[in-house]
Amino acid sequence: xxxxxxxxxxxxxxxxxxxxxxxxxxxxxxxxxxxxxxxxxxxxxxxxxxxxxxxxxxxxxxxxxxxxxxxxxxxxxxxxxxxxxxxxxxxxxxxxxxxxxxxxxxxxxxxxxx
DNA sequence: GTTCTGACTGGGT
DNA sequence: AACCCAGCCAGAA
Numbered sequence: 001x002x003x004x005x006x007x008x009x010x011x012x013x014x015x016x017x018x019x020x021x022x023x024x025x026x027x028x029x030x031x032x033x034x035x036x037x038x039x040x041x042x043x044x045x046x047x048x049x050x051x052x053x054x055x056x057x058x059x060x061x062x063x064x065x066x067x068x069x070x071x072x073x074x075x076x077x078x079x080x081x082x083x084x085x086x087x088x089x090x091x092x093x094x095x096x097x098x099x100x101x102x103x104x105x106x107x108x109x110x111x112x113x114x
Numbered sequence: 115g116t117t118c119t120g121a122c123t124g125g126g127t
Numbered sequence: 128a129a130c131c132c133a134g135c136c137a138g139a140a
Contacts, residue, residue, distance in 0.1 A: 027122055031135095037123085039135045044121030063122060070121030 008034065012046035013053070015107055019060040022089040023105035024097055026064045033107040044070060051075065059084040066100030068092065 015030050027043040036042065043061075047070065050056040059081040063069040071081035082092045091098035 028124095031122080036135080040122035041120065041134095042122090042136055045137060047121060058121080061121075064124095068121090073121055 008036065008039075008042065009046040009049060012043050013050055013056050016047070016050070016056045016058065016061060018107070019057055019105055021057075021060075023103050024060045024062050024066070024085070024090060024100070025105045025107065026062060028064050029106050029108065030061070048073060057084075060088075060105075062097055066097035066104075068095045068097070071095060 011034050012030055015025075015033060019025055027040040028037060031037050031040045031043045047056070047058045047061060050058055051073070052075070058070065059068075059074070061070070068078075068081050068085075071078040074080045082095070085092050085097070090103050097103060
């Protein structure tokens with residue numbers, strides 16, 4: 001009755017932290033897991049609020065085609081996102097995650113759809 | 115207060 | 128295959 005909205009952002013941050021190193025997920029996947037599949041944009045906005053919080057691996061969140069859509073939003077520069085991904089073993093080329101299907105981490109599956 | 119944009123996505127043209 | 132449009136919601140001008 002009060003923080004139903006803030007709860008959404010909090011859930012996004014929580015799921016983001018659950019992303020294992022060397023894996024990536026999409027905004028839509030997180031949104032769908034939270035039951036707000038249409039609000040994928042809000043997931044991105046939630047990450048924007050997460051700026052400065054190193055507990056939230058925002059660099060592991062990309063769009064549905066594996067493109068580092070939010071790299072420009074990172075502190076320090078857009079290359080930081082790719083650098084971090086490569087440091088975890090994720091191959092990135094031209095702002096796109098290589099073998100996206102392999103490194104894709106779906107909360108619906110990994111955490112359980114139930 | 116209205117309008118536009120945006121770290122998205124799916125569907126239509 | 129490329130481009131356009133509608134839906135979602137929050138913040139900035």
